[in-house]
Amino acid sequence: MSALDIGTGFIEATVRTATPLALAALGECISERAGVINIGLEGSIIAGALGATVAAGVIGVGGGFVAGAAAGMAVAAIFACFTVGFKADQIITGTAITMFALGLTGTLYRTLFGTSGVALNTPTTGAVAIPGLSSIPLIGPGIFHQPIVTYVTMLLAPLLAWWLQRTHRGLALRAIGEYPDAAIAAGVAPRRLQALAVLFAGAMAGLAGATLVLAQAGTFVEGMSAGRGFIAIAIVVLGRWKPLGVAAAALLFGAANSLQTLFQSMGWTGVPYQLFLALPYVLTLLVLAGASGRAAAPAGLGKRVA
Template sequence: MSVHLMALLQDAGALAIGAGFLESTVRTATPLAFAALGECVSERAGVINIGLEGSIIAGALGATVAAGTLGVGGGFAVGAAAGLLVAALFALFTVGLRADQIITGTAITMFALGLTGTLYRTIFGASGVALDTPTSGVLRIPGLADIPLVGQALFTQPPATYAVMLIAPLLAWWMQRTHAGLALRAIGEYPDAAIAAGIAPRRYQLLAVLFAGAMAGLAGATLVLAQAGTFVEGMSAGRGFIAIAIVVLGRWRPLGVAAAALLFGAANSLQVLFQSMGWSGVPYQLFLGLPYVLTLLVLAGAGGRAAAPAALGKR
């Protein structure tokens, strides 16, 4: 084999690995982006929803139960509704009764994790659900999918990924260019001034929290219907907390949040790539912890310099 041919094969192999890594990054970032974009809206209204994790796991179970009878589309709809219901419980205490947002969100997350596990075993039994839950599959965009390196990553994805690609710029436009978006931002920054201008903060906060819950439910549904193909107890695996870190890294801006989600998706894909290399002597748990270490670094580093909404977390 000539040196030139070997070089071509090596280049082709590197290109394939790079394309696979980017495709995995985008796919992994999709549920994180759903949850983080919803949380971005909630936090711009001054409400930090620590119960986001509960909405994600509720959405995952709801999608699993519904997909068998209603199909993939019905599964996504029920997943969003399940996440919204958990968020409604959170809103009842935080927006309605003005309870502490951190304590309430933590309690609701623990409640949702326990409830979904109990319901899962009750519905599907000790053996669990079979690995044949309907999934959305991949939608390949002809022509664009053939672009070297990025074609597979951006244009050979499940429909949920394309939905996130549309939602992020639409949210950015809505926040900057519409009266409702400006009112939402005013509530998170200067609630007294917003009230003086005739804006009803509680109504906006309620709608923002419900939107965040529905988006988190879609994140859970994506985990089941576009990735895993089944439900596993605790499969949210801290994604709700990672989504909150993504909002911080994205500076509370939808496009920045979407870019930050890709960074965390890359961290997760990187740990999978490291494990596949079979490095001897290195515990695989170190690789599994990579996304969570990144979360801590973001909160410790970027969080101190980021300009959070002035009224965030205040009752």
Template sequence: MLEEVLAATIRGATPLLLAALGELISQRAGVINIGIEGMMLMGALFGMIGSFYTTGLPMFAPWIGLLAAGVSGLLTAIIFVIFTIKLRGDQIVIGTALTLFALGFTEVINQRLLQVVERPLKSTAFNDIHLPLLSEIPIFGKILFSQNIIVYLTFLLVPCVYFFLYHTHLGLRVRACGEHPNAISTVGSNVLLIRTACMLFAGVLAGLGGGYLSLADVPYFNSEMTAGRGFIALTIVIFGKWHPIKTCGAAILFSFGFALEYRFQAFGLGIQRQWFMMLPFLLCLAVLAGFVGRAEAPKALGKTFDPQA
């Protein structure tokens, strides 16, 4: 029972963590991307499509789907970059526009496919990989080492992001872009270029996070399948205080809450599920307000940078 809940926690945390890590990097560079929900939705749709059209190659189909998911996230991020960085539009407005766009676009495409394609729209999903020896460990083996490949890769990404942000030159510059873009611009770094790169990376990760939903979680697409996960990823970044390791912790914590909720539901305990769904957002507000340990956002977060000003 507990084993199952914890395994579900790790599985559920993966798409949240993927999207949150991208959001983390872009926010540390000063770009707030609330189009993350839209990017995940695009990833979910194109992940399914990529895998669906290559069903003939069962070995490669999930990977091609994942590639398509990443590329669709990247393309959405390119639109974001053109409008916010090239045309100096407001990040909040563009983010909202992209989420709205994805909500409409994915449903239009999905409905069209349902009209045109005769067989059921199913993707070839990733299989679970039972790591030799490690998966034999009692309890932990099942929770940690019997998951699909994206889960492993995602959790491996956490230390990489940590190392990048805190132990490389470029990571230092990224953080500086989010705190004092003028200062880092003065010493010769190209703020717009760094922000563009971070944003594109965030787009790819959000797309992959969406792709996980239609390639590993369930083998189909549904336009409501992201169900606010993009915004939960946003709360995770804040709850994790813009730090990769803490963000990973926050993703696991929130995912545990959702997994628990699902079990509670199955056992018919008298707690309404909305309490669990509401909790991440309330916790996030509490953290922002400083009731549960103060979180400081990057100082230049969401501010358009104009090198000529």
């Protein structure tokens, strides 16, 4: 295999791996800008994956993506009910909801499909090449020959950046996360906007789970979210709570995951493969440790709002 083929494969794998991370992290970015940290993001991802699996087998791939987003939003609605509605602790509630969603999806999966599961017969979406751009050497096949959901993610990051900076609603949401008392004094309904932000984050996480099933794996596996919800939260920190920064950080984590696959394929038999598998999670810890002192989180993040 030539160096060009290796480079193209690495870029393609990076973008593919980064897509569900970016979707979940962009949603979490909006939630955290509103002052709510959703530790239950992992639960929305796994719920979205199962919802997409069930729906895709009945109404097709498009319905699978919609069902995945709806399932993720349903989990987020429970989180919002307790944290925004009853002002429960966000960290404890999110952790409990994640454990609940992981257990519930596993139980439902076995109930619906039995111990044998759905094998590899779930409908999936194929890659779509963009004429002209996909023929660019090295980067073309890797970036511009991807599933539709990847292109949607590419457009969503700048759109959310524009919305946060240039619209009244975006300004109100940022005000809630930074200066909740001032936002209330200005007539903003903080709890309503926070609830909507959490629901949006849940839908995005559910869409990330649907992407794992319908655009990548082609099947559902218990626990297949594999910590992506927590990595998405780290990506938001690395991206400095800005959508474009979050998208770039997702690519970094996608590259780390692709590197471990590349290293294994190169036959580095002297190094235990478990070290390669741990690479993305080690990067998560390093990012959180290195960025905690420099990144400026929204001043009202995690605080209860009246």
